[in-house]
Amino acid sequence: MSDPMEAIKQSFFEECTELLEELEQGLLALQDGSADEETIGAVFRSVHSIKGGAGAFALDGLSRFAHEFETVLDLVRGGRLTLDANSILVLLRAADMLADIATSSAEGTEMDAPVEAAIRAELTDLATSGAAPGHAAPEPAIDFAPIASDLTAFDGEVPAGQPAAPPTGPTQSDVWTIHFEPLPGLLASGNEPLYLFRALAVLGEVGVVCDPTGLPALAAIEMGELMIRWMVTLRPSAGDLTRSEIENVFDFADGLCHLTVSPRRLPGVDVAPEPVAGTVPAATPAPIATPPARRVNASEHRARPQSSSVRVDLQRIDNLVNLVGEIVIAQAMLSQIASEPDRRQELTASLDMLTQLTLEVQDTVMSIRALPIKPLFQRMSRIAREAAQMTGKDVRLVIDGEGTQIDKTVIELLADPLTHMVRNAIDHGLEDAETRVAAGKPRQGIVRLSAAQRSDRVLVEISDDGAGIGRDRVLAKARAQGLVDQNATLAPHEIDRLLFLPGFSTSEEVSELSGRGVGMDVVNSAIQNLSGTISIQSEPGKGTTLVVSLPLTLAILDGMVLRVGEDRYVMPLAAIVETMMLEGADIQHLASGGALVRTHGRYVPLHDLGDLLGRPAPARPAADRTIILVDPGDDANFALIIDDVEAQRQVVVKGLANTMKRVPGISAATILGNGRVALILDSTGLQSLSRVTNRTGSERLAS
Amino acid sequence: MSETLTQRSADAATTQPPVAPPQSVEYLVFVTRDRKLAVPITDVREIRSWSEPTPLPHAPPHLLGVVNLRGTVLPVIDLALRLKIDRTPAGARNVFVVVEVDGRPIGLLVEAVADIHKSNGEDRQPVPATAEGSVTPCIESLLLANDAMIQILDLPALSLVADDAVERQPS
Numbered sequence: 064m065s066d067p068m069e070a071i072k073q074s075f076f077e078e079c080t081e082l083l084e085e086l087e088q089g090l091l092a093l094q095d096g097s098a099d100e101e102t103i104g105a106v107f108r109s110v111h112s113i114k115g116g117a118g119a120f121a122l123d124g125l126s127r128f129a130h131e132f133e134t135v136l137d138l139v140r141g142g143r144l145t146l147d148a149n150s151i152l153v154l155l156r157a158a159d160m161l162a163d164i165a166t167s168s169a170e171g172t173e174m175d176a177p178v179e180a181a182i183r184a185e186l187t188d189l190a191t192s193g194a195a196p197g198h199a200a201p202e203p204a205i206d207f208a209p210i211a212s213d214l215t216a217f218d219g220e221v222p223a224g225q226p227a228a229p230p231t232g233p234t235q236s237d238v239w240t241i242h243f244e245p246l247p248g249l250l251a252s253g254n255e256p257l258y259l260f261r262a263l264a265v266l267g268e269v270g271v272v273c274d275p276t277g278l279p280a281l282a283a284i285e286m287g288e289l290m291i292r293w294m295v296t297l298r299p300s301a302g303d304l305t306r307s308e309i310e311n312v313f314d315f316a317d318g319l320c321h322l323t324v325s326p327r328r329l330p331g332v333d334v335a336p337e338p339v340a341g342t343v344p345a346a347t348p349a350p351i352a353t354p355p356a357r358r359v360n361a362s363e364h365r366a367r368p369q370s371s372s373v374r375v376d377l378q379r380i381d382n383l384v385n386l387v388g389e390i391v392i393a394q395a396m397l398s399q400i401a402s403e404p405d406r407r408q409e410l411t412a413s414l415d416m417l418t419q420l421t422l423e424v425q426d427t428v429m430s431i432r433a434l435p436i437k438p439l440f441q442r443m444s445r446i447a448r449e450a451a452q453m454t455g456k457d458v459r460l461v462i463d464g465e466g467t468q469i470d471k472t473v474i475e476l477l478a479d480p481l482t483h484m485v486r487n488a489i490d491h492g493l494e495d496a497e498t499r500v501a502a503g504k505p506r507q508g509i510v511r512l513s514a515a516q517r518s519d520r521v522l523v524e525i526s527d528d529g530a531g532i533g534r535d536r537v538l539a540k541a542r543a544q545g546l547v548d549q550n551a552t553l554a555p556h557e558i559d560r561l562l563f564l565p566g567f568s569t570s571e572e573v574s575e576l577s578g579r580g581v582g583m584d585v586v587n588s589a590i591q592n593l594s595g596t597i598s599i600q601s602e603p604g605k606g607t608t609l610v611v612s613l614p615l616t617l618a619i620l621d622g623m624v625l626r627v628g629e630d631r632y633v634m635p636l637a638a639i640v641e642t643m644m645l646e647g648a649d650i651q652h653l654a655s656g657g658a659l660v661r662t663h664g665r666y667v668p669l670h671d672l673g674d675l676l677g678r679p680a681p682a683r684p685a686a687d688r689t690i691i692l693v694d695p696g697d698d699a700n701f702a703l704i705i706d707d708v709e710a711q712r713q714v715v716v717k718g719l720a721n722t723m724k725r726v727p728g729i730s731a732a733t734i735l736g737n738g739r740v741a742l743i744l745d746s747t748g749l750q751s752l753s754r755v756t757n758r759t760g761s762e763r764l765a766s
Numbered sequence: 767m768s769e770t771l772t773q774r775s776a777d778a779a780t781t782q783p784p785v786a787p788p789q790s791v792e793y794l795v796f797v798t799r800d801r802k803l804a805v806p807i808t809d810v811r812e813i814r815s816w817s818e819p820t821p822l823p824h825a826p827p828h829l830l831g832v833v834n835l836r837g838t839v840l841p842v843i844d845l846a847l848r849l850k851i852d853r854t855p856a857g858a859r860n861v862f863v864v865v866e867v868d869g870r871p872i873g874l875l876v877e878a879v880a881d882i883h884k885s886n887g888e889d890r891q892p893v894p895a896t897a898e899g900s901v902t903p904c905i906e907s908l909l910l911a912n913d914a915m916i917q918i919l920d921l922p923a924l925s926l927v928a929d930d931a932v933e934r935q936p937s
Binding site: 385389392631675676678717718719726728732739741742752 | 817818819820821822823824825831832833834836837838839
C-alpha cells in the first residue's frame with residue numbers, strides 16, 4: 064500500500080504547487096485591484112482543494128492551516144469581510160506560509176512554529192474583525208486547537224464509537240449525521256474509509272460508529288469488499304459548514320457508496336444564535352446553504368484555465384533532444400562530404416532539404432523544453448514581499464513579460480541569482496520612504512522585473528527607481544579594499560562594473576538580506592554558468608537596471624571552432640571579444656615571467672592555448688597564428704594564442720559530467736561534423752588554469 | 767553486435783547470483799600485451815572499433831581522451847597502460863570494450879577480443895599475494911581456462927583511479 068500511496072501523494076504535492084500558484088496569482092490580482100468576483104472564488108477553491116488533499120493524506124499541519132486560511136477566505140467570499148491593503152498582505156503572507164508548510168510536508172521537515180503561530184494569529188484577527196458586530200461569541204471557526212489534539216489521537220485507527228468531546232463553544236449546537244455505506248468497488252478504486260474519515264476530522268470533531276447490520280453470513284462475505292456501514296457524527300468546528308463541503312470529502316467515492324448527509328440538532332443543548340446571521344440560518348442550514356455552493360461548483364469548471372498540457376518525463380524529452388543532436392551531427396557530416404567535388408549538386412540539394420528539416424525539428428524539440436518564466440517571476444513576488452517586510456520599505460514589484468519562454472534548466476538555475484538581484488534592488492537600490500519623499504518621489508518604491516525574447520536570447524531586466532549607484536562610494540570602497548589602484552580614474556560604467564568584482568559589497572553594514580560580502584560577483588558567475596551575460600546601467604537619482612541576457616537553451620551553443628595543432632576546441636561566442644593576428648601584435652614580457660599583449664590601449668595577459676591545456680603544439684611561425692581576446696565575464700580579459708579560427712558554428716552541448724569528473728578549462732564537449740569529439744572551453748576555468756601554468760607558458764612565448 | 771551482447775548480458779544477469787558455484791557466469795575475454803583479461807559479460811555494454819580519441823587537458827597518460835559513442839561522449843583508457851604494463855601499440859584489431867561502472871560508461875582499449883568464457887566458479891581462484899606481498903590492484907580474481915590464466919578485472923578500481931587523476935590536476 065505504501066508505494067502507490069506515495070506516488071499519489073507525490074502528485075498531490077505537484078497539484079499543490081499549481082494550486083498555490085493560482086492562489087498567489089488571485090491574491091495579487093486582489094492586491095492590484097484587477098480582481099473580480101470569480102477571483103476570490105478561485106482563491107477560496109485553491110485553499111479548499113489543498114485542505115481536502117491534505118486531509119486525505121493525513122497531513123495534519125497542512126490541513127489545519129489551510130482550514131484556518133479557508134475560514135477567512137470564506138468570510139471574504141461571503142461578503143462578510145472586506146479586504147483592505149493590509150488584510151491582503153496578511154493573506155499573501157498566509158499563502159507564503161501555506162506554501163512553506165506544503166514544502167515541509169513534502170520534504171518531511173519541521174515547520175518554524177513561532178512564525179506559523181504569528182501568521183495564524185494574524186488570520187485569527189482578520190477573521191474576528193470580519194465577524195459582524197453584535198456577536199458576542201467568538202467565531203468558532205478560529206478555535207481550532209482541540210481538533211489538533213484530536214487528530215493526533217486519530218493516528219492509525221478509526222476511533223469507532225468514540226464519544227464526542229464536549230463542544231468547543233455553546234454556539235456549536237449542530238451536528239451532522241453522515242451515513243456512509245460503501246458499495247462494491249470502493250476499495251478497488253483506491254478509496255479508503257480511514258482517509259475519508261480523516262478528511263472529515265478536518266471539518267470538525269467526528270465520531271465514527273460502525274453499523275454491522277446487514278452483514279452477510281461468513282460464507283457469503285466477499286473478500287476485498289467492504290460489507291459494513293458507518294454512521295459518522297460530525298460536530299463542525301466552523302458554524303457555517305455546508306452540506307456540500309461534507310459531500311466534497313466523498314468526491315472520489317462518488318458512485319461507489321450510498322451517502323446521506325443530514326443535519327441534526329443535538330437535543331439538550333441550548334440553541335445559540337448562529338454566528339453569522341442571515342447567511343446560514345441555524346434551524347435549516349443545509350437546504351439554503353446548498354444552492355450557492357452548487358453555483359460555485361458549476362462556475363469552477365468555467366473558471367479553471369484550460370491549459371492543454373501533458374506531463375512528460377523529462378528523460379524522454381532529453382532523449383529526443385539527444386536524437387535531434389544526432390541529426391544535426393549527421394547533417395554536418397553530410398555537409399562535409401558534399402564539399403567533395405563528385406556528385407556535389409544532388410547532394411547539396413538534398414542537404415538543403417535536410418538542413419531545413421533539421422532546423423524545424425530542432426526548434427520544435429527545444430520548444431518542448433521551454434517553459435514560461437512565470438513561475439519563477441511569481442516566486443520573486445514573494446521574495447520581494449519578504450524583502451520589503453524585512454527592510455520596512457514600501458515596495459511594489461511590477462512584472463512584465465512573464466509569458467516569455469526559456470529552457471527549463473535555465474529557469475531553475477536562474478532562481479538563485481534572480482533572488483539575489485531582487486533583494487539587492489530592494490535592500491540597496493531603493494531608498495527608504497523618507498528619503499524618497501524628500502527627493503520628490505512617491506513613497507512606494509517600484510522594482511520592475513521583465514523578460515523578453517530578442518532573437519535567440521532572452522533578456523531579463525531587474526530595475527528599481529531608487530537612488531542609483533553611489534559611484535563615489537563604490538570607488539572609495541574599491542580603493543579601500545585594494546581592488547582598484549589609488550590613482551586610477553574610471554569611467555562611470557567602469558565603476559558600475561566594480562560591483563561584479565569578487566568580494567565587493569557596498570552596504571555599510573551587513574544586513575540580513577544581502578551584503579554578506581558575497582554579492583554581485585556570485586550572481587555574475589551564476590549567469591555566466593548559464594552562458595549568459597549581465598550588464599548594469601545606473602542613473603543617479605533615477606535608479607539602477609540590471610540586464611541579464613541568456614541563451615534560449617543550454618543544449619545548443621554558438622561557438623567558434625579553434626584549432627591548435629591538430630586539436631579542435633570550441634570557444635563560446637559570448638566569451639570572445641575579438642580576434643587578431645599574432646604577427647604585428649604588441650607583445651611585452653614581464654620580468655616576473657609572463658607575456659602581455661596590448662589591445663585597445665591596455666595590456667592583457669597572453670597565453671598559448673596549447674600550453675594551458677598541456678598540449679603544446681609544435682612551434683609555428685607567428686605569421687600563421689592568431690590571437691583571440693577572451694572575456695571571462697569579470698572584465699579580467701586575457702588573450703590566447705591559437706593556430707586558427709576555423710568556423711563559427713552552432714554546436715550541440717554534450718555534458719562531461721555523467722562520464723567523468725570536472726576537467727580543468729573544459730566545460731563540456733561536442734561532436735563535430737567529422738564525428739570527432741571537440742572540447743568546449745570554459746573561459747573562467749582557463750583563466751584559473753593560466754595562473755597555475757603561467758610560468759611554463761611564458762617561457763615558450765619568450766623563446 | 768552490441769544488441770546480441772546486450773541480450774546475452776540480460777540472460778546472464780538473470781542467472782547470476784553472486785555466490786552460487788553451480789550457476790555459470792560468462793566472461794568476455796580479451797587480449798592485451800599477451801595477457802588474457804576478462805570482465806563479466808553483464809558489465810559489457812558493447813564493443814567499438816577504434817576511433818581517434820580527443821585528448822583531455824592535463825589527463826593522466828592512460829586516459830586517452832574521449833570518443834564519440836553515438837552521440838555520447840565516452841572516456842577511453844588504455845588498459846595496458848592503466849595496468850602499468852605498457853602502452854598499447856596501434857593495431858588493426860584494437861577495440862574499445864565499453865563497460866559500465868557505477869552507471870557510467872567507460873571504454874577500455876584492448877588489442878583484441880578473444881572469446882566468451884563460461885565459468886561455473888570451480889575454475890576461479892583469488893589472486894595470490896605475489897612475491898612483493900601485495901595483491902595486484904585492479905585484478906579481482908583469476909580463472910584457469912584450457913591451461914591458460916585469465917585475469918578478471920576489478921572494474922570499479924580501474925575507473926576510480928582514472929577519475930582521481932583528472933581531479934587532482936590544477937584547476
